[in-house]
Amino acid sequence: MSLNKILLMKLGSSAAQNHTSKSLFAFVIGSNDLFDYFGSPNLRKQNTPQQYVDLMVTTLKQQLMRLYAVGARRFFLGGVGAIGCIPVERVKNKTHGCNAEHNFWAVKYNDGLKAMLNELKSKLRGFNYSFFDTYGIMQTITQNASTYAGFNEIEAACCGFGELRAVVPCLPFVTQCSNRTDHMFWDLYHPTEATTRIVVDTLFDGPSRYCVPINVRQLVSG
Template sequence: MASNVLAASFLLIFLSFFISGFNLLEAQMVPAVFVFGDSLVDVGNNNYLKISLAKADFPHNGVDFPTKKPTGRFTNGKNAADFVAEKVGLPTSPPYLSLLSKSNKSNASFLTGVSFASGGAGIFDGTDERYRQSLTLTKQVDYFSTVCEDLKQQLGSSGAQNLLSKSLFAIVIGSNDIFGYFGSSDLRSKSTPQQYVDSMALALKQQLKRIHSCGARKFVVAGVGAIGCCPSERYKNKTEECNEETNHWSVKYNAALASMLRELKSELKNIHYSYFDTYAVLLNFIQKPTAYGFTEVKAACCGLGNLKAKVPCLPIATYCSNRRDHVFWDLYHPTEAANRIIADNIFDGPSHYTFPLNVRQLIAV
């Protein structure tokens, strides 16, 4: 009798593991997510760059992260990369440099994706000069090429191609290039704003082609947000209004980006993409805050001085208790609350925010 009960108990345990395992597999919508970009999606790469000024590995960053500790994310909790990973049933893609730093690095670390995103990075190699050090997009794609070779060695060419063709490749970059242009008399003397944003789109196209040549087929590309409305830009205006010139050229770049993606699709028939209109979503937060649960759209949550934008979110700064009410965490970056809504729209957004497909539809292709 006792043995029958014991056998039944083991059977129940086995079935529960089987069912939970089945659900986990069912919940995983893609094999891997590979992330390229800047501080909006950096999950800790810059922690490993010794002389970089663009770091978030100190309080009060991470105050709402599950560990309650700073991780290198430029926000109070999770960023958009974290939320997208959750939606596809995967852990957040780890920072590439954290894997390099481990003496017992295993190629298996790359099987569910990796993040190359780096605070201060731009499409152009010289964008990070004021931050001294970041992983430029060129360097990020160089690293990805190395990962490709690792995957081929581990899975074989066809196995690696199968994984990469079904994975998501997220690219969130461009804001630092636009800030860099308007902050540099040298850049402004070499090209008009229109020439500059057109060259940004062209340079990004070349990097997307490099990623594609390794086996990537599904791209999630975010446009630049309404960066003229960041606390850092409002702080420069006595009226605390958005910097309309910066916003204007963000819109112009996004138009060039959308056009470039259409061209790329016509040139490379086997790619699919989802373009996310970050600008429109962020502007909606600012113009209709109550619809999204926000009450503060101008000031940063963490910092010091007017709009908490005179001093960045350093350990000497103060931070707000009502973080869910704020669009911006610091001078430039969204709060976790804003990041969550951004990720919701990237994944399931309507066609006027994500086109020609949202990410859920992109996965199904």
Template sequence: MGDNAFLLSFLIVFALVSSFKFAKAQMVPAMFVFGDSLVDVGNNNYLPVSVAKADFPHNGIDFPTKKATGRFCNGKNAADLLAQKVGLPTSPPYLSVSQKNASSFMTGVNFASGGAGIFNGKDQSLGQSVPLTKQVGYYESVYENLVQKLGLSGTQKLLSKSLFVVVVGGNDLLDYSGSSDLQKKSTPQQYVDLMVLTLKELLKRLYTSGARKFVFSGAGPIGCIPSQRIKNQTDKESCNESTNALAVTYNEGLKSMLQELKSNLNVISYSYFDTYAMLHNIIQDPGTYGFTEVKAACCGLGKLNAKIPCLPISKYCPDRRNHVFWDLYHPTEATAGILVDSIFDGTSQYTFPMNVRQLVTV
């Protein structure tokens, strides 16, 4: 009886680890997502004191359920769309499944939190978002949970083929751009260097806990989001070029760090997506991509619909597909779809050293 029980246990574990092979459309076993509101699928719903929430109309107006889910978008965000590309269900928000068993984590978890940054900013210390450091800590507890369920070798097999998606940095850059205190304490280059160094240490922790395949999104032209345009002192509503320059500096540091990390940890692979170049091209030539409005938010009130956030009292545009931005900070589902298409199948113009389709085959 003892041998039979052992064999049954072995077969169950083997089936859990290997089941992804039988789903033809499923390209990877799991996807773990870290970052900010661009990929938050509802974690902030579970933060009682957070003001950074999107669990109310008109958010979710184009989501399949037509209801707000906590996504800062009119519909699906980049995390949803990338999961679709690799044949997975959207990874659930960690705070919704954290008390459940390891079976909840078998196809991945989403740790992203609206307002989060690489640094632990003021709002994060107040419990209004989950900073990246804490997200990595949550992942480490998931790793331990998986090891208990699958054993060390089974967990490593699962994770070595999984994707680890990191979309973070924009909030840190906006914090610096809008804070005279931060600007007095360090130069833009010093600030960005510390961002990159801090991120590097967190990536090493993920590596120690099984992460091998990474997808990184560089910072976009955040000086062109509606909230930044309305701060322009002229009436031209043009982009804040100093904030854009900060994003470019950060992206250069991020790319250099990733190349260094790859040379030191040869078993890791990654895809870096040049969000800045792609989104900048959309803003410069919107008609090519099917957009007619690149400055104003679809949902909000006031100048460029960016004086008041997307709230139930706000107005929203009738056709979300022709707007680049949903609210004063975030892209529409249509924009996210174009970006994810490029992340997944893009040429070397936007993805380095490979796109995600190539990454999953490594």
């Protein structure tokens, strides 16, 4: 049974519509889709990177419109971060540099997502959203690690094994760093709590540099 039907049964049509219109619908997706694409020869044969990114945007647009049709009006969407700079990607590079191709298409996806959201806002009455530039804030942290966030390590994971602690994932038998608060990444893929705290604080109260066109606090209070 769908969430919409459950709300209709419990609240009735009018109350369900009101409840849904005041709710916040959050989407933080896209990274795994890009990882799947770059890791799959079959997907790369079927679509160019641009076609695949366009398909990602179109598919998400359809889902947003479905939610809008049942009353949703407030949407938060987190863009894809600098996925080419995570430990599992850096360890593949002898210099531990970022994977430029992966970052390029993450930016392309984010650009498509922002354009799609702006289009929906112009066409759908009452449609409101906040897009968070995850890529941008991660780059800011990386470029100003010690002064901006107090990080001493932006390449290696805190939990893992091997070079950059990114050869073996964070399993019970592997080592952990002594101070996770000075690491940007917890494991091969995911940021530490310290990094996540910066991200959450910024998406909730951050400036238009990262939050387009408004931040989450403004979205939920509007």
